[in-house]
Structure formats: structure tokens, C-alpha cells
Amino acid sequence: MVNTLLLPELRELLTEQDTETLAAVLGDLHPASIAEFSEGLTVEETWQLLDHTSIDRQAEIFEFYPISKQVELVSGVGRDRMGRLIEVMSPDDRVDLLRRLDAEVVESLMPLVARAERQDIRMLLSFPEGSAGSVMTTEYATLPASVTVERAITLLRQQAPSRETIYYVYVVDDTQRLIGFLSLRDLILARSSAVVEDIMQRDVVTVRVDQDREEAARELARYDFLAIPVVDGQHRLVGIITHDDVIDVMMAEATEDALHMGGVTPIEENYLDAAFTTVWRRRALWLSALFVAELFTFTALASFEDAIQAIVALSLFVPLCISTGGNSGSQAATLITRALALGHVDTKAWFRVLRHELLMGLALGATLGAIAFVRAAMTPRAVLGNANPWMLALVISQSVAAICLWGTVVGSMLPLAFKRLGFDPGYASSPFVATFVDVTGIIIYFSIASLYLL
Amino acid sequence: MVNTLLLPELRELLTEQDTETLAAVLGDLHPASIAEFSEGLTVEETWQLLDHTSIDRQAEIFEFYPISKQVELVSGVGRDRMGRLIEVMSPDDRVDLLRRLDAEVVESLMPLVARAERQDIRMLLSFPEGSAGSVMTTEYATLPASVTVERAITLLRQQAPSRETIYYVYVVDDTQRLIGFLSLRDLILARSSAVVEDIMQRDVVTVRVDQDREEAARELARYDFLAIPVVDGQHRLVGIITHDDVIDVMMAEATEDALHMGGVTPIEENYLDAAFTTVWRRRALWLSALFVAELFTFTALASFEDAIQAIVALSLFVPLCISTGGNSGSQAATLITRALALGHVDTKAWFRVLRHELLMGLALGATLGAIAFVRAAMTPRAVLGNANPWMLALVISQSVAAICLWGTVVGSMLPLAFKRLGFDPGYASSPFVATFVDVTGIIIYFSIASLYLL
Numbered sequence: 001m002v003n004t005l006l007l008p009e010l011r012e013l014l015t016e017q018d019t020e021t022l023a024a025v026l027g028d029l030h031p032a033s034i035a036e037f038s039e040g041l042t043v044e045e046t047w048q049l050l051d052h053t054s055i056d057r058q059a060e061i062f063e064f065y066p067i068s069k070q071v072e073l074v075s076g077v078g079r080d081r082m083g084r085l086i087e088v089m090s091p092d093d094r095v096d097l098l099r100r101l102d103a104e105v106v107e108s109l110m111p112l113v114a115r116a117e118r119q120d121i122r123m124l125l126s127f128p129e130g131s132a133g134s135v136m137t138t139e140y141a142t143l144p145a146s147v148t149v150e151r152a153i154t155l156l157r158q159q160a161p162s163r164e165t166i167y168y169v170y171v172v173d174d175t176q177r178l179i180g181f182l183s184l185r186d187l188i189l190a191r192s193s194a195v196v197e198d199i200m201q202r203d204v205v206t207v208r209v210d211q212d213r214e215e216a217a218r219e220l221a222r223y224d225f226l227a228i229p230v231v232d233g234q235h236r237l238v239g240i241i242t243h244d245d246v247i248d249v250m251m252a253e254a255t256e257d258a259l260h261m262g263g264v265t266p267i268e269e270n271y272l273d274a275a276f277t278t279v280w281r282r283r284a285l286w287l288s289a290l291f292v293a294e295l296f297t298f299t300a301l302a303s304f305e306d307a308i309q310a311i312v313a314l315s316l317f318v319p320l321c322i323s324t325g326g327n328s329g330s331q332a333a334t335l336i337t338r339a340l341a342l343g344h345v346d347t348k349a350w351f352r353v354l355r356h357e358l359l360m361g362l363a364l365g366a367t368l369g370a371i372a373f374v375r376a377a378m379t380p381r382a383v384l385g386n387a388n389p390w391m392l393a394l395v396i397s398q399s400v401a402a403i404c405l406w407g408t409v410v411g412s413m414l415p416l417a418f419k420r421l422g423f424d425p426g427y428a429s430s431p432f433v434a435t436f437v438d439v440t441g442i443i444i445y446f447s448i449a450s451l452y453l454l
Numbered sequence: 455m456v457n458t459l460l461l462p463e464l465r466e467l468l469t470e471q472d473t474e475t476l477a478a479v480l481g482d483l484h485p486a487s488i489a490e491f492s493e494g495l496t497v498e499e500t501w502q503l504l505d506h507t508s509i510d511r512q513a514e515i516f517e518f519y520p521i522s523k524q525v526e527l528v529s530g531v532g533r534d535r536m537g538r539l540i541e542v543m544s545p546d547d548r549v550d551l552l553r554r555l556d557a558e559v560v561e562s563l564m565p566l567v568a569r570a571e572r573q574d575i576r577m578l579l580s581f582p583e584g585s586a587g588s589v590m591t592t593e594y595a596t597l598p599a600s601v602t603v604e605r606a607i608t609l610l611r612q613q614a615p616s617r618e619t620i621y622y623v624y625v626v627d628d629t630q631r632l633i634g635f636l637s638l639r640d641l642i643l644a645r646s647s648a649v650v651e652d653i654m655q656r657d658v659v660t661v662r663v664d665q666d667r668e669e670a671a672r673e674l675a676r677y678d679f680l681a682i683p684v685v686d687g688q689h690r691l692v693g694i695i696t697h698d699d700v701i702d703v704m705m706a707e708a709t710e711d712a713l714h715m716g717g718v719t720p721i722e723e724n725y726l727d728a729a730f731t732t733v734w735r736r737r738a739l740w741l742s743a744l745f746v747a748e749l750f751t752f753t754a755l756a757s758f759e760d761a762i763q764a765i766v767a768l769s770l771f772v773p774l775c776i777s778t779g780g781n782s783g784s785q786a787a788t789l790i791t792r793a794l795a796l797g798h799v800d801t802k803a804w805f806r807v808l809r810h811e812l813l814m815g816l817a818l819g820a821t822l823g824a825i826a827f828v829r830a831a832m833t834p835r836a837v838l839g840n841a842n843p844w845m846l847a848l849v850i851s852q853s854v855a856a857i858c859l860w861g862t863v864v865g866s867m868l869p870l871a872f873k874r875l876g877f878d879p880g881y882a883s884s885p886f887v888a889t890f891v892d893v894t895g896i897i898i899y900f901s902i903a904s905l906y907l908l
Contacts, residue, residue, distance in 0.1 A: 028657065032677045153642070160643055167621045167638070167680075184621070184638060188607070189614055203482065221705065223486045224698035226621075226680065243697040244678035247704065251675065254708040255792055280814060283785060284821045287858070290781045291822050295829055297773035302837045308766055315762060315769035319751035319892060322773055327744045331737060338709055339725035360734060367738045368745050375749055383756050404741070438773060 006037045014048055026053040026061070035064030043076035056088055063093040070097050074105065083112025086121075090164060092137040092245060095124040099134075123238075132216040133209040135249060136230045136239030139164045142172050145179060145197035149190045156184070164242055168227045171200050176236040178204060178229055206231045209238055214253055217246040218343060257341075257426045293435040297322070300439050304446040307453070311387045313379065314449055317396050318442065324368060324400050325407040325441035326434050332357055332411030333428040340415060340425050347420045353412055361408030369401030387453065395452050399445040406444060407437050460491045468502055480507040480515070489518030497530030510542055517547040524551050528559065537566025540575075544618060546591040546699060549578040553588075577692075586670040587663040589703060590684045590693030593618045596626050599633060599651035603644045610638070622681045624691055625654050632658060632683055632691040660685045663692055668707055671700040672797060711795075711880045747889040751776070754893050758900040761907070765841045767833065768903055771850050772896065778822060778854050779861040779895035780888050786811055786865030787882040794869060794879050801874045807866055815862030823855030841907065849906050853899040860898060861891050 013022050026034060026049070038049055038061075046069075050058045062070065062085060074082055074097070086094050086109060098106050098121065110118055120138050127133025141163045143152050152169075160166045169187070171180035180200030190199050206229050207216040220228040220241065230239040301308070301318070308315045336353065339345040345353060376393035384392065414433060415425035427433070467476050480488060480503070492503055492515075504512045516524065516539060528536055528551070540548050540563060552560050552575065564572055574592050581587025595617045597606050606623075614620050623641070625634035634654030644653050660683050661670040674682040674695065684693040755762070755772070762769045790807065793799040799807060830847035838846065868887060869879035881887070 030657075030659065030677055036676075157642055160639055166642070184642075185614055188611055188620070188638075203484075205484065221698070221701045222490075223484055226697070243680070243701070244675070247675045247697070247701060250701065250704050250708070251796075254704070254711070255796070257708070276810075276813070280817050283814065284818050287778075287781055287785065287818055288821060288825060291774075291778060291825055291854075294774050294777045294781075297777070298770050298829070301770040301773065302834075305766065305770070305837055308769060312759065312763055312766070312769075315766075315772070316752050316755040316759070318769070318772060319755065319776055319896070320745075320748050322776070323748045323751070323889070323892065324741075324745060327741055327748075331741065335725060342705075342709070344725045356730075359730070360737065363734050364738050364741055367742060371742060371745055375752070380756075383759055400745075435777070438777065442773070 007040045010038060010041065010049070011045065014045055019052060022049065022052040026050075026057060031057070031060040032064045034061045039065065039069060043072055046073060047077055047081075055084060059085055059088045059090075063089060067096060067100060071100050074101060079108055079112060083109050087113050087117050090137055091120055091124055091139055091239075092135060095121060095134070098125060099129065127209060130213055131209065132207045132211045132213050132230050132241060133239070135213045135216070135245050136209070136241045137164050137245075138239050140227070140229070140237070140240040141166045141169045142237070143169050143182070143196055145171050145173070145195075145200070147196050148192065149187055149194045149196065149199070150192040152182075152187055152196055153192075156187070164240070165227055168225075168240070170204075170229055170237055170240075171196060172237055178206065178231055178235055178237040180204065181229070204229060206235075207241070208233070213241075213249050216241050217249045217253075220246045221250075256424070257337075290432065290435065293432060294438065296435070296439045297442060300442040300446075304442075304450075307446055307449055311385065311392075311449075311453060313384050313387055313392060314395075314446075314453075316383065317376070317399075318445070320372070320396075321399055321403055321445040322438045322441050325403045325437040327407070328361070328364060328368075328404045329407035329411035329434065329437045332360075332408045333415055333433070336412050336415045337425045337428060340419055347416050350413070350416045350420075353416060354409070357408050357412040358405075361405035364408060365401035365404035368404050369397040372400040373397035391452055395449050399448045402444050402448065403441045406440065410437060461494045464492060464495065464503070465499065468499060473506060476503065476506040480504075480511060485511070485514040486518045488515045493519065493523060497526055500527060501531055501535075509538055513539055513542045513544075517543060521550060521554060525554050528555060533562055533566060537563050541567050541571050544591055545574055545578055545593055545693075546589060549575060549588070552579060553583065581663060584667055585663065586661045586665045586667050586684050586695060587693070589667045589670070589699050590663070590695045591618050591699075592693050594681070594683070594691070594694040595620045595623045596691070597623050597636070597650055599625050599627070599649075599654070601650050602646065603641055603648045603650065603653070604646040606636075606641055606650055607646075610641070618694070618696055619681055622679075622694070624658075624683055624694075625650060626691050630690045632660065632685055632689055634658065635683070658683060660689075661695070662687070667695075667703050670695050671703045671707075674700045675704075710878070711791075744886065744889065747886060748892065750889070750893045751896060754896040754900075758896075758904075761900055761903055765839060765846075765903075765907060767838050767841055767846060768849075768900075768907075770837065771830070771853075772899070774826070774850075775853055775857055775899040776892045776895050779857045779891040781861070782815070782818060782822075782858045783861035783865035783888065783891045786814075786862045787869055787887070790866050790869045791879045791882060794873055801870050804867070804870045804874075807870065808863070811862050811866040812859075815859035818862060819855035819858035822858050823851040826854040827851035845906055849903050853902045856898050856902065857895045860894065864891060864894075 013025075038046060041049060050061065053061075062073070065073070086098075089097075098109075101109075110121070113121065124133065124136075124138070139162060141156055141159045143155060147155065156166050156169065167184045169182045169184065170178055171182065173179050180197065180202050181204045182196065182200045186199060205219060205223055205225070207219055209230050209232050216228060216230070219225075220243065225243070227240045227242045229237055230241060232238050301315075336345065373393050373396070376396035377389055379389060379392065381389075410433070411428065414428035418427050419425040467479075492500060495503060504515065507515075516527070519527070540552075543551075552563075555563075564575070567575065578587065578590075578592070593616060595610060595613045597609060601609065610620050610623065621638045623636045623638065624632055625636065627633050634651065634656050635658045636650065636654045640653060659673060659677055659679070661673055663684050663686050670682060670684070673679075674697065679697070681694045681696045683691055684695060686692050755769075790799065794801075827847045827850070830850040831843055833843060833846065835843075864887070865882065868882035872881050873879040
């Protein structure tokens with residue numbers, strides 16, 4: 001939420017050109033706090049504010065603005081100034097920004113950036129979104145294997161100002177191949193005459209640059225690392241992913257999963273800040289698509305109209321049958337999706353999952369079928385019309401059991417199938433799948449009803 | 455997933471009592487890796503394995519086992535040995551474990567633990583589950599304000615072996631009140647004669663010990679911190695929460711949210727490892743509860759049986775009307791729940807949200823209503839019976855619009871209400887709410903139908 005409390009004061013300082021106070025505020029507070037309380041400023045005001053501090057500090061603050069505000073800010077400033085800012089931004093954050101700009105804007109900015117930085121940007125931009133390479137930074141600390149601890153600390157002191165972290169240090173050979181790892185704690189505890197290669201860990205956990213960013217996040221989380229090194233096909237160190245970026249990846253993935261399940265296209269802006277018509281268009285598109293899909297329930301029901309004409313009571317149980325399929329399906333899909341996300345299950349285990357869920361579906365179906373039997377047998381005579389209450393109870397309970405089994409199996413297999421095909425398994429909890437289960441549920445219900453009652 | 459590849463080899467080493475190889479394996483690999491590949495061992499075998507390394511290393515490995523395995527391991531070993539292990543475990547991990555043991559077991563272990571550790575355990579156990587205090591560790595590094603940088607580094611070197619991190623150092627006064635903060639990077643870059651209080655940051659971001667662990671996680675994530683200090687009501691430093699625990703909190707909360715949405719009680723064990731009957735009981739309980747709730751759709755429909763008898767075509771649109779409420783409701787609930795989780799909206803903004811969602815519900819309802827009108831007007835004569843097709847189209851489209859508005863408003867207000875009442879807002883996406891929307895949808899639909907057609 002944008003903190004609007006300080007905005008008026010901030011605006012006053014800007015109009016009064018109170019350079020001294022502004023410089024103090026920008027210097028003393030944490031960049032994240034500055035970004036937060038100044039988020040409500042206009043593009044022009046924001047650039048005015050940033051004018052009151054050094055370019056390095058500007059970059060630190062800029063990186064904490066939401067990406068949508070960063071994009072806005074780019075369009076409201078001259079290319080020269082933006083070029084200088086991009087030069088000092090951290091490699092991962094500036095690539096995130098550049099990915100979201102028009103190709104034309106990026107090309108106009110690139111010549112303004114120093115050559116080394118330009119190469120770094122082109123390299124990072126070359127990795128596909130969602131890969132480990134797309135979230136890594138190239139500002140890591142390295143050491144040669146042959147130096148002493150004393151010399152290593154001096155080298156680290158020199159690297160410190162421009163490195164994202166100096167707490168994890170990677171040891172590389174002449175060809176940039178990763179051969180070891182050391183923490184600053186190891187260095188501080190070692191004798192100053194010890195040699196790096198004697199105290200370093202040789203067995204380093206790495207991720208490949210083309211692996212999924214989620215896998216990289218999971219590896220870092222599993223080992224409680226501060227950062228995880230990213231290597232290319234030749235085991236050369238090309239970057240590191242730090243703990244804070246892993247947290248961002250996890251939050252992004254959790255949001256994505258939740259929105260998929262709820263049937264909303266991810267919205268990058270804040271909920272209350274996004275334009276009404278944009279949000280309406282996205283939500284309406286989604287709801288309309290679902291509505292059109294759900295029209296098949298009408299078609300399915302209409303084809304059984306004779307059965308409903310004959311025994312109206314049958315129609316009263318339709319919502320119950322439909323919801324049974326939906327609930328059992330989404331329960332199974334959630335369990336499997338989560339198990340996939342946590343790495344407890346993989347697609348190769350599909351047969352074990354199928355067997356497990358077939359049994360589970362039978363057990364669950366029997367439970368619900370029993371409840372359905374009791375309730376259907378208690379249907380009042382008036383509602384029943386000319387139908388036999390025991391026959392009706394039999395039809396309802398068998399249908400509920402069959403639909404529950406069907407929902408459980410479909411719900412458990414779809415996430416695995418989606419994952420195997422390279423889609424997000426979370427889509428299995430999507431309302432489209434629910435609609436499919438609704439329609440098939442109606443067909444199962446009336447097919448069983450036709451068998452017994454017609 | 456349990457790595458079963460190495461298990462046979464590991465078992466062979468154990469039966470052969472190959473002490474040398476086992477000691478090497480336990481010494482060289484990362485504790486997380488050892489925990490992972492030995493997870494499949496029996497309780498007895500696990501303790502045999504751990505016998506081959508130092509007690510400190512045992513604790514490191516033990517902490518990486520899933521909590522359910524840790525609990526099993528406790529029951530399979532003498533109190534003495536467990537007491538020694540608990541003494542060297544990290545404060546946050548051992549409290550996690552003790553929380554899950556029977557009170558009686560905890561009380562039998564406590565006398566075996568050194569007094570200082572015992573006090574630490576009792577203190578940490580006193581914080582309610584889900585609070586910042588329940589996930590913090592007490593092994594943080596501190597410095598007095600008056601020492602020089604050179605002396606500070608010596609002090610840190612002494613503290614290093616027993617501290618969870620020495621990269622963030624907290625400066626406290628005589629009464630343990632938090633007055634400043636320094637990173638090891640700051641210390642390494644400072645002149646060795648500089649004094650800590652001159653280079654420390656005085657404006658420290660903290661969380662209170664009784665705050666929600668999710669809020670603490672969000673603060674750390676917001677500032678990209680490695681750790682965040684936890685203070686009591688008197689601003690005295692009582693612990694720190696580190697980045698790896700924040701990642702764990704986030705993963706746990708994401709799982710909890712997803713399972714709530716899918717209607718599954720959180721299962722602590724791995725999906726495929728959990729006992730069939732336990733999982734069946736939990737899933738059946740949930741599905742049965744939903745099924746019983748959904749029985750109200752039958753009751754609602756039965757009360758409109760006369761209308762259905764008169765115009766059977768009405769019953770064909772029931773699933774469509776129901777799903778409209780469900781989809782629009784879950785869309786709104788997901789958006790608001792996520793906005794709450796990300797801190798973009800708070801409960802105080804409920805009126806703004808209500809106004810926004812009322813307008814949105816009208817706009818979305820108009821869209822779906824238009825589609826419904828077209829489709830209903832195209833209903834074939836044969837299905838329609840004696841109903842007027844234009845009247846039917848009017849009823850369906852008005853009902854769909856009204857139900858969409860209703861679903862959107864209910865879906866958006868419930869997460870805020872739940873949050874306000876202290877429940878997890880994620881419950882608003884739960885199937886119980888969906889059932890409520892189903893039943894009310896039926897009532898709205900047939901009330902509108904009765905107005906026009908009967």
C-alpha cells in the first residue's frame with residue numbers, strides 16, 4: 001500500500017527546494033523506505049527528488065520502486081540521465097527493467113552505457129524469462145585458489161563496494177571454472193597464513209543457467225544458502241542468485257499460482273491502483289470464457305430433458321452431483337500440485353499417484369454415496385412425484401460415488417499431465433477443468449439414472 | 455522426494471560397520487544432502503549412522519530432517535542422548551521440535567539440558583505459534599557501541615562459531631536495548647581505528663516479538679535483509695529471524711493458502727508417504743462436510759419444484775447460474791486475498807473495495823447477462839415447452855447479472871471480514887463460501903423467474 005502520509009510534507013520540501021533536508025532524508029533512510037513513501041509522487045516529482053542525492057544512491061532507491069513505476073519513470077526522463085542510472089544499477093534489477101521496455105527504447109539506451117556493462121546486459125537479456133539466468137546477478141565476489149587468507153581479505157575489501165554480497169566467495173580457475181567455495185565466516189575464522197585452496201569447500205552446489213528459476217530457488221532454500229552459484233555448460237561461473245531474489249521468485253510464483261487457481265490473469269499493478277477498464281476487460285474476458293464453457297452444462301442437461309420431464313425430482317439433485325465432482329477434483333488437484341511444487345512427487349511417479357487416487361476415489365466415493373443414499377431416501381413424497389424413493393436413492397448414491405471417483409482421478413492426473421507437457425500444473429485447479437468435470441458429471445448422473453429409472 | 459538411490463549402499467556401509475567411509479561421508483557432504491539421502495533409513499539405522507560423527511554435526515544433520523522424521527527419531531532413542539543433541543541444536547529448530555512432542559516427553563528432556571539452554575527453550579516456547587517469537591533464534595551477534603572496529607572484528611571472531619550469522623551485528627546498550635546495527639561488510643570496509651557507534655546505523659528496522667511471523671517475513675523481504683531483529687515491548691533485543699527461516703515461513707504460508715483454497719487440511723508428511731487411512735479420514739471429512747452443506751441446494755431447489763414442474767426448461771439453466779456465482783466470487787476473493795497478502799490493501803480500505811467491486815460486479819454482470827440473453831433466446835422450441843422464449847431469455851440474463859454482482863461483492867468482502875475477525879482471509883476462497891453462493895444463487899434465480907413467469 002502506498003504510504004500517503006508523508007507525501008504532502010515531501011511535496012512541500014520539493015516546492016521549497018529545501019536541498020538540505022531532502023539530501024538528509026535521501027541519505028539517512030533505507031532505500032526501500034524512501035521508495036515506499038515517495039511512490040505516490042508524479043514522474044516529474046520523483047526525478048526532482050532523486051536529483052538531491054548521488055547517482056549510486058539514486059539507483060538503490062530506483063530499484064525498490066515497483067517495476068510498473070520504474071517503466072513510467074523511464075518514459076519521463078531524458079535518455080542521457082537514464083543511461084547513467086542504468087550503468088550503476090545492479091545487473092539483475094536493470095535487466096528486469098529492460099525486459100519490460102520497448103525494444104526501441106532499449107536500443108536507444110544501450111549506446112549510452114559503458115561497454116563492459118553493455119556486454120553484461122546483453123548476456124543477461126539472452127536468458128529466457130523464468131530461467132535461473134534471468135534472475136541472477138553478475139556482481140559476485142571471486143578469489144584465486146592460491147592466495148593466503150590475509151591476501152584474500154584484502155582482495156575482498158577491494159571487491160566489496162561493487163559486489164552484491166561478499167559473504168559468499170567463489171573460487172575460480174584461470175578459465176573462470178568454479179572449483180570451490182568459501183564463506184566470509186570461514187575466512188575470518190581461519191589462520192591468516194592459511195591458503196584458500198586448503199580451506200575452501202570443493203563440493204559446491206550449483207544450478208545451471210538454463211534451469212528453471214523455481215528449481216534454483218528450491219535448491220537455495222533446501223540448503224539455507226545466502227546465494228547459489230549459476231554455471232554454464234562448461235561449469236564456468238556466470239552469476240549468483242541471492243536470497244532476496246529467491247524470496248521475490250517465491251512470492252511471484254505463489255501469486256501466480258493463487259491467481260491461476262482463482263481464474264485471474266496476473267495483474268502487475270496494485271489492486272486499487274490499476275485502471276478500472278483494464279481490470280474489467282481482464283476479469284470479464286475470463287468470466288465470459290468460463291461462462292461460455294459452462295453453457296455446455298445446459299446442452300448436456302437439455303439432451304436429458306425427457307428424463308427430467310418424466311421425473312422432475314432428478315433435476316433437484318443436479319447441483320449436488322456437480323459440486324461433488326468439483327470438490328473432489330479440486331481437492332485432489334490441490335494436493336498433487338502442492339506435492340509437485342514441494343518436490344515430493346514428480347511426473348514419473350504418475351502410476352503410483354493414479355493407483356493411490358483410484359483407491360482414494362473409491363473410498364471417498366463410498367463415503368459420500370452413503371450420505372447421499374440416506375438423504376435421497378428421505379426425499380418427501382410430494383417432491384418425488386411418481387418415482388420410487390429407493391430406486392431414486394440408489395441412483396443418487398451410485399452417481400455421487402461414480403462422480404467422486406471420476407473427479408478425484410481427473411483432479412490428480414491433470415496436474416501431472418500439465419507439468420509433463422510443460423504447462424503450470426496449477427492450471428489443473430482452474431475453473432475450466434471444473435467446467436469439464438461439471439459437464440461430465442451431468443452425463444454420468446443421467447446415464448446412471450437412465451439405466452435404472454427409464 | 456526421498457532419494458532412494460544411495461540407500462542400499464548406505465545400509466551396506468552400516469552393516470559392514472565401515473566407520474572410516476561413513477565418517478568421511480558425514481563430514482564432507484552438506485548436512486542437507488546427508489539428511490535427504492538418509493531419510494529412508496529406519497529410526498534405528500538413522501541413529502547408527504549419526505553415531506559416526508560429532509554431536510555438533512549430528513545436530514546440523516538432524517535439523518534438516520522433516521519435522522515428522524525428527525519426532526519419530528526422538529521416540530527411538532534414549533533420553534540422555536536426545537538431551538545432549540537438543541543442547542547443541544539451534545534454538546529455533548529445537549523449539550520447533552519440542553512444540554511437536556508430548557508435554558511429558560519435553561519435561562523428561564528438560565532436566566538433561568544445561569541451565570542456560572533450558573531458559574532459552576522456555577523463553578522461546580512461551581511465544582504463540584505463528585508469532586515472530588516462535589520463528590526467531592537467540593544466536594545473534596552483538597557488540598557494545600564503544601569498541602573500535604579492530605576490537606569488534608576480534609569480538610566477532612570469538613562469537614562466530616556459536617552464532618547463526620555474523621554478517622549482521624546488532625549494537626546494544628547495558629540493558630540489552632537495541633541502539634544500532636552494522637553489517638560485517640561495513641566493518642571490513644571501515645578504518646580499523648573507527649569506533650562502532652560512529653559508523654553504525656541508528657535507524658534499525660525491527661519487528662516486535664508478538665507480531666505475526668508473516669509480517670516479520672514481509673518486512674525482511676521488503677528490505678532485502680539477511681536477518682531482521684526481534685525486540686520486546688521495551689525495545690530490548692530478544693532474537694533475530696534469518697532469511698532462511700523467512701523462506702520457510704513463506705513456503706509454509708503458501709502451502710497453507712493453497713490447501714485452504716483447495717479444501718484440504720494441511721498434511722505435514724510427504725504426499726505419497728502419509729498413511730492411506732489418515733489421508734482418507736481427513737479428505738473424507740472435508741468432502742462430507744461440503745457435501746452436507748451442498749445438500750441445501752437440493753432443499754432450495756425442492757422449494758421451487760412447482761416452478762420447475764410448470765417450466766422444465768428453467769431447471770436446465772441451474773448449473774449455469776450456480777457456476778456464475780462461484781466463478782465471479784472466487785475471482786474477486788482471489789484478487790482481494792492476494793492484495794491483502796502483498797500488503798496492497800488493508801481491512802480499513804473495505805469501503806473503497808466495496809465501491810470498486812460493486813461497480814465491477816455491475817460491469818461484469820452486464821457482460822455475462824448479454825451473453826446469457828443471446829444463448830437463452832436461441833433455446834430450441836422443443837426444449838422450451840410452453841414458455842415464451844423472450845421472457846425466458848430476460849429471466850436468465852437478469853438472473854446471471856444479479857448473481858454475478860452478488861458473487862463479486864460477497865467474494866470481495868469476505869476476505870476482508872475474515873481478516874478483520876482474525877481468520878485467514880484465504881478461507882473466503884473455500885468451498886464452503888462457494889456452497890453459500892450456490893444456494894443463494896438458486897434463490898436469486900428462481901425469485902426472478904417467479905416474478906416474470908408465474
